[in-house]
Amino acid sequence: MKKFDKDKVLLAIAGPALALVSAFLLTMIVLAASGVDPIDPLRVMIDQASYEDVQVLILNQAGIYYLAALAVAIGFRMNLFNIGVDGQYRLAAMISAVVGASVSLPGPLHVALIVLVAMVTGAFWSGIAGVLKAKRGVSEVVSTIMLNAIATALIAWLILPKNLGVQPPGSNDLTTGDIPESGWFPALTIGDGLEVYGFTFVAFALGVVYWFVLNRTRFGFDLRATGASESAAQASGVDAKKMIMTSMLISGAVAGLAGMPLLLGESHTYNLSFPVGIGFTGITIALLGRNSPIGIFFAALLIAFIDKASAGLDTAGYAKEIGTIMQGLIVIAVVVSYELVRRYGIRRQQQKVGQELAAGHALKTDNKEVAA
Incomplete structure (x- = not known):
């Protein structure tokens, strides 16, 4: 013991x-x-969080942040800085929204297809950085930052009406079309019609999977060992280049899931107002939570609380x-x-x-x- x-x-x-x-x-x-006044704004934020609708908003946002932070944490445990989670998440959300809106399948299969496409897209985009790191020694920080910029430009091009986008009549917005109801993920309804995204619970369950794989499997041991000392891991028979590729692919796949709570639970389409910066917030949360699934959970709740509770500061006369x-x-x-x-x-x-x-x-x- x-x-x-x-x-x-x-x-x-x-x-x-x-x-x-x-x-x-x-x-x-x-x-x-x-x-x-240094105290009153905090009091206002705490008062805001006492309302049930704000609590639901915080929980839903925490689920999104949790997935983004897990994606970052997987890279951190491998001593890799996947700063490209934001680009991976947005590109995955857009491509999966296009696929989801263009097919018609029975409910579970439809949702499974959208989720699978999101994971594959995220893994593919992060895999580019993984190949550059493993084969050419290119810093993943540099490559993922560049891939973020490329993803932004690619999304802007793909969402044009002449390509994959749709422009609703009388609107300046561009979308990928609406996903049929068979592709919606069931929500948990509480209180007065308030809905907690069903995928939020999937996000938190992935934290358990993350803990188990990292601490109770040979792969998790190899990943942590390679992150601690690449040369020592190679001496013990671990293929460091393979571990770099694998961890980047898994990190990207989890990043691709970060858009699923919102896409499958509320918006049911990708449009110009889809959130940006989620991946960068995930870095903060992973650092604050020390890459631990429990630590990340509380850090995600804290940052989500600040996000949603601060919206009420305007009405109290604060910025x-x-x-x-x-x-x-x-x-x-x-x-x-x-x-x-x-x-x-x-x-x-x-x-x-x-x-x-x-x-x-x-x-x-x-x-x-x-x-x-």
């Missing part, structure tokens, strides 16, 4: 806790320096951009706090080793004295 390491647990909790406290304190300082400021400060606080905790952890480990060596030396000296 594995020995409980109290220091390791405390350090794991200290990073996110210090980041959140720092972020909220910095937010208050920024608001006070701007001549705004809703306060929520954006809070998110930005959380990113900065996460980076700084984790580095501080990491350095403290190294010093703490060195102290423990020193104490153990000193205790061993003292015991050895005592034994010699007794023998004499």
